[in-house]
Amino acid sequence: MQIANIVYKDEARVAVRRDGNWAVLPSEWNHTSLRTTDDFIRWPGSSLSQAAVMDMAAPLPEGGCTWRPAVIHPEKIFCIGLNYRRHAQESGLALPDSPVVFSKFSNTLAAHQEPVPLPPASSQIDYEVELAIVIGQQARNLSVAEALQCVWGYTIANDVSARDLQMKTSQWLLGKSCDKFLPLGPAIASADEIPDPDSLDIALWLNGESRQHSNTRDMIFSCAEIVSYLSRVWTLQPGDVICTGTPEGVILGRPLDKRDWLKAGDEVRLTIEGLGEQTTRFVAPDVSAS
Numbered sequence: 013m014q015i016a017n018i019v020y021k022d023e024a025r026v027a028v029r030r031d032g033n034w035a036v037l038p039s040e041w042n043h044t045s046l047r048t049t050d051d052f053i054r055w056p057g058s059s060l061s062q063a064a065v066m067d068m069a070a071p072l073p074e075g076g077c078t079w080r081p082a083v084i085h086p087e088k089i090f091c092i093g094l095n096y097r098r099h100a101q102e103s104g105l106a107l108p109d110s111p112v113v114f115s116k117f118s119n120t121l122a123a124h125q126e127p128v129p130l131p132p133a134s135s136q137i138d139y140e141v142e143l144a145i146v147i148g149q150q151a152r153n154l155s156v157a158e159a160l161q162c163v164w165g166y167t168i169a170n171d172v173s174a175r176d177l178q179m180k181t182s183q184w185l186l187g188k189s190c191d192k193f194l195p196l197g198p199a200i201a202s203a204d205e206i207p208d209p210d211s212l213d214i215a216l217w218l219n220g221e222s223r224q225h226s227n228t229r230d231m232i233f234s235c236a237e238i239v240s241y242l243s244r245v246w247t248l249q250p251g252d253v254i255c256t257g258t259p260e261g262v263i264l265g266r267p268l269d270k271r272d273w274l275k276a277g278d279e280v281r282l283t284i285e286g287l288g289e290q291t292t293r294f295v296a297p298d299v300s301a302s
């Protein structure tokens with residue numbers, strides 16, 4: 013099953029998809045709000061069978077909705093840096109001995125098809141297609157063998173990066189957490205649809221030109237290793253998002269004279285096997301004061 017946040021008839025709602033059909037859930041069930049995927053993941057009824065959930069939903073007319081970010085209120089957004097062997101090589105950096113962990117704030121969340129304004133503070137904006145893990149249950153101190161049991165599902169992330177801001181100091185936060193720098197979605201596929209997250213084709217196109225094309229099996233740390241590692245430091249909560257790193261092909265990895273940083277009008281299309289397709293158009297900086 014897939015779940016997504018949408019605006020439907022001017023209301024925030026959750027869409028569900030099974031066997032190719034999208035449907036919209038009621039906004040509450042037994043006095044519990046079901047307006048976001050985060051609500052749904054935390055809702056005790058989410059353990060109902062997928063057929064029972066689909067029975068609660070009404071058919072969604074084609075083109076009758078606007079997408080929202082795949083998760084709305086994550087407590088934590090983790091990112092793993094340099095997690096693909098060939099991306100570490102193109103960055104000229106040694107393969108890490110343990111996962112490189114950084115974070116983005118929730119101001120970075122953006123939806124599939126939502127325009128992303130280029131931040132005026134940067135002139136070196138880059139893309140990063142990534143497999144994102146969405147946590148389904150509170151969990152800590154998980155072994156690698158049990159780690160994926162707490163995962164609700166997977167979605168597509170673009171870890172948009174302002175390289176000049178990122179490289180200004182040893183801490184990457186500045187360049188990673190600009191407004192709308194994490195288009196996420198369109199939908200979250202439940203873990204049963206993605207039995208092996210460490211073997212998925214992953215790709216990105218810039219204005220129709222293939223730029224990143226790899227497979228998650230090039231990851232240095234597997235999804236289970238990443239979840240286990242983080243769970244030994246933090247209590248993971250339902251709705252937490254973990255971006256697992258990007259493969260080679262980012263603009264930063266190109267020769268100096270071929271670094272065509274993103275500009276207004278550029279469009280990126282991201283795909284991950286089993287998770288569909290995400291598109292984002294970058295637009296001129298928003299320089300208004302509020």
Ligand code: ZN
Pocket residue numbers: 091092093140142171255257258
């Ligand atoms: Zn990244």
